[in-house]
Amino acid sequence: MTSEQHTVEKIGGTSMSNYEAVRDNIILGGREQDDLYQRIFVVSAYGGVTDELLEHKKTGEPGVYALFADAESDWAWGDDLTKLIQFLTDINGELFPDPMLKQQADQFITDRIEGVRGCLIDLQRLCSYGQFQLEEHLLTVREMLAGIGEAHSAFNTALKLQQEGINARFVDLTGWRDNELLPLDEKLKQAFDAVDLSRELPIVTGYAQCKEGLMRTFDRGYSEMTFSRVAVITNAREAIIHKEYHLSSADPNIVGADKVVPLGRTNYDVADQLANLGMEAIHPRAGKGMRQNEIPLRVMNTFEPEHTGTLITGDYVSEKPQVEIIAGNKGVFAIEVFDQDMQGEPGSDRRILEVLGRFKVRFVSKDTNANTITHYVDSTLKHVKRVVRALKDEFPNAEISTRKVAIVSAIGSDIKVSGILSRSVKALADEDISVLALHQCMRQVDIQFVVDEDAYEKTIVALHGALIEPHNHEYAIVAA
Numbered sequence: 001m002t003s004e005q006h007t008v009e010k011i012g013g014t015s016m017s018n019y020e021a022v023r024d025n026i027i028l029g030g031r032e033q034d035d036l037y038q039r040i041f042v043v044s045a046y047g048g049v050t051d052e053l054l055e056h057k058k059t060g061e062p063g064v065y066a067l068f069a070d071a072e073s074d075w076a077w078g079d080d081l082t083k084l085i086q087f088l089t090d091i092n093g094e095l096f097p098d099p100m101l102k103q104q105a106d107q108f109i110t111d112r113i114e115g116v117r118g119c120l121i122d123l124q125r126l127c128s129y130g131q132f133q134l135e136e137h138l139l140t141v142r143e144m145l146a147g148i149g150e151a152h153s154a155f156n157t158a159l160k161l162q163q164e165g166i167n168a169r170f171v172d173l174t175g176w177r178d179n180e181l182l183p184l185d186e187k188l189k190q191a192f193d194a195v196d197l198s199r200e201l202p203i204v205t206g207y208a209q210c211k212e213g214l215m216r217t218f219d220r221g222y223s224e225m226t227f228s229r230v231a232v233i234t235n236a237r238e239a240i241i242h243k244e245y246h247l248s249s250a251d252p253n254i255v256g257a258d259k260v261v262p263l264g265r266t267n268y269d270v271a272d273q274l275a276n277l278g279m280e281a282i283h284p285r286a287g288k289g290m291r292q293n294e295i296p297l298r299v300m301n302t303f304e305p306e307h308t309g310t311l312i313t314g315d316y317v318s319e320k321p322q323v324e325i326i327a328g329n330k331g332v333f334a335i336e337v338f339d340q341d342m343q344g345e346p347g348s349d350r351r352i353l354e355v356l357g358r359f360k361v362r363f364v365s366k367d368t369n370a371n372t373i374t375h376y377v378d379s380t381l382k383h384v385k386r387v388v389r390a391l392k393d394e395f396p397n398a399e400i401s402t403r404k405v406a407i408v409s410a411i412g413s414d415i416k417v418s419g420i421l422s423r424s425v426k427a428l429a430d431e432d433i434s435v436l437a438l439h440q441c442m443r444q445v446d447i448q449f450v451v452d453e454d455a456y457e458k459t460i461v462a463l464h465g466a467l468i469e470p471h472n473h474e475y476a477i478v479a480a
C-alpha cells in the first residue's frame with residue numbers, strides 16, 4: 001500500500017494520556033467523515049507507562065526491566081509487573097465507562113502481561129542452569145517489555161475510536177506471538193500492504209519488533225524510528241508529530257511561556273543541532289530517512305490544533321537571516337587534554353577520540369589549539385572518570401582536567417547577521433556571565449557558548465532577550 005496523499009502522524013505519550021484531546025484535536029479536528037482517513041497514527045504508550053516497564057526516563061527509578069535485570073531481587077520484578085497490571089487496568093477504567101469494553105481492554109492487556117511474565121519466569125529458570133547467561137537475553141527482554149506499553153495504548157485507542165463510529169484498525173508491530181522476525185522495512189511493508197487507507201484508520205504501535213532490534217540503536221527513541229520508517233515505507237506526503245508543547249524559540253520553562261514563540265519553519269540541519277544538544281524535535285537517525293525522501297516533518301501542539309506548528313523541511317533557509325532558537329544542555333563535562341608535546345606529535349586528536357569511542361562517550365562539541373584539545377561530552381561522571389583514567393595512560397605527560405559546564409547555542413537556518421556575535425557576548429557580559437569557550441562554524445547555523453553550569457538558565461534568558469525578543473514575533477517565527 002503506498003499513496004502520495006496520506007500523512008503519518010506520531011502521538012506522544014503525554015498527549016496520549018488525554019484521549020479527548022487526541023480524539024477532538026487530532027483524529028476529528030473538525031473533519032468531515034470522509035476526510036478522516038488517508039492518515040496513519042503511530043502512538044506512544046500513555047505517559048509514564050514505559051517508565052514503569054523499563055526505568056524512569058528522567059530519574060532512572062527502576063521499572064520491571066531494571067528489577068528483572070538486577071538478579072539480586074529475584075521476585076521484585078514480578079510484584080512490579082502485578083502492580084503494572086493494576087496501573088494499566090486503572091487507565092482502562094478511566095477510558096471505558098462501559099464495563100463490557102473495559103473488560104475487553106483489560107483482557108487484552110492482562111493476557112499480554114501474563115504471557116510476558118511466563119516468558120520471564122521460563123527465562124530465569126533456563127538461566128539458572130548456567131549454560132544460558134541472562135545478560136545475553138536482556139536486550140530481548142527490554143524490547144518485549146517496552147512493546148507492552150504501545151500495544152496497550154494502540155489497542156485502547158482503536159477500540160475507543162471504533163465505538164465512536166470511526167473505522168480504526170489496531171496494527172500491532174510488537175511481534176507478539178509472531179512466528180518470524182523480519183527486518184523493520186519488510187515488516188512495515190507487510191503490515192501496511194494489508195491496510196486500505198481510504199477507509200481504514202490504522203492505529204499503530206510505536207514499538208516495532210524487528211531483526212535490527214530498535215532498542216539496540218535508539219533505546220527510548222524507538223517510537224520516532226518506527227514513525228519515521230512508516231512515513232518512508234508508505235511514502236507519506238507529510239509526517240506529523242503531536243506533542244504537548246510547540247517547538248519554541250527556547251524552553252518555555254526557562255524563558256517564560258509568555259516570551260517564547262513557536263518556530264514556524266526550520267530545516268533538518270537545525271533539528272540535528274537541537275538533537276546534538278539533547279533537545280529532540282526528531283532523533284537524527286529518524287529524521288535522516290524523512291530528509292532523504294524529502295518528507296516534510298511538522299511538529300504540532302496537541303492542545304493548540306489550530307496552530308500550524310513547526311514545519312521542518314530539508315531545503316528551508318530563512319529569507320531574512322535570524323536566530324530561530326536558543327537551546328542548550330547543562331549536563332556537559334569538558335575534558336581538557338593539555339600536552340606541551342602535542343604540537344610536535346600529530347595524531348593526538350585521533351588517540352583521544354579512540355578513548356572516547358572505547359567508552360562510548362558522545363561529544364557535543366570540541367575545541368583545540370596548539371597543545372590543548374577539549375571535548376565537551378554528554379555523559380555520566382562514572383564514564384568521564386573512566387575516560388580520564390584511560391587518557392592519563394595514553395598521555396602520561398599531559399595535564400588532563402574535567403569541569404562541569406553548560407553549552408548554550410543560538411541556532412538558525414541562517415544566522416549570518418552582522419554584529420550578532422558582539423550583541424550576544426555583550427548580552428552575556430551585561431549579566432556577568434563569563435564565556436569559558438565559544439564555537440561557531442563558517443556555515444553560521446549556530447554559535448555555541450560554553451558557560452558555567454550554574455549560568456545555564458541565565459545564559460538562555462540573556463540570549464533569548466538579545467537575539468529573539470527584539471523582533472517581537474507574534475504567531476511564530478516565520479509561520480509554517
Ligand SMILES: Nc1ncnc2c1ncn2[C@@H]1O[C@H](COP(=O)(O)OP(=O)(O)O)[C@@H](O)[C@H]1O
Pocket residue numbers: 012014243245246247248249250251252253279280325326327
Ligand atoms: N525549544 C524548546 N521548545 C519547546 N520545549 C523545549 C525547548 N527546549 C526545551 N524544552 C523543554 O523540553 C520539554 C520536553 O522535553 P522532552 O524530553 O522532549 O519531552 P518528551 O520526552 O515528552 O518529548 C518541554 O516541556 C520543555 O520544557
Ligand SMILES: N[C@@H](CC(=O)OP(=O)(O)O)C(=O)O
Pocket residue numbers: 011012013014044045047050051149206220221222223224
Ligand atoms: N513510550 C516510549 C517511546 C516514546 O517515544 O514515548 P514519547 O513519545 O512519550 O516520548 C518511551 O516513553 O520512551
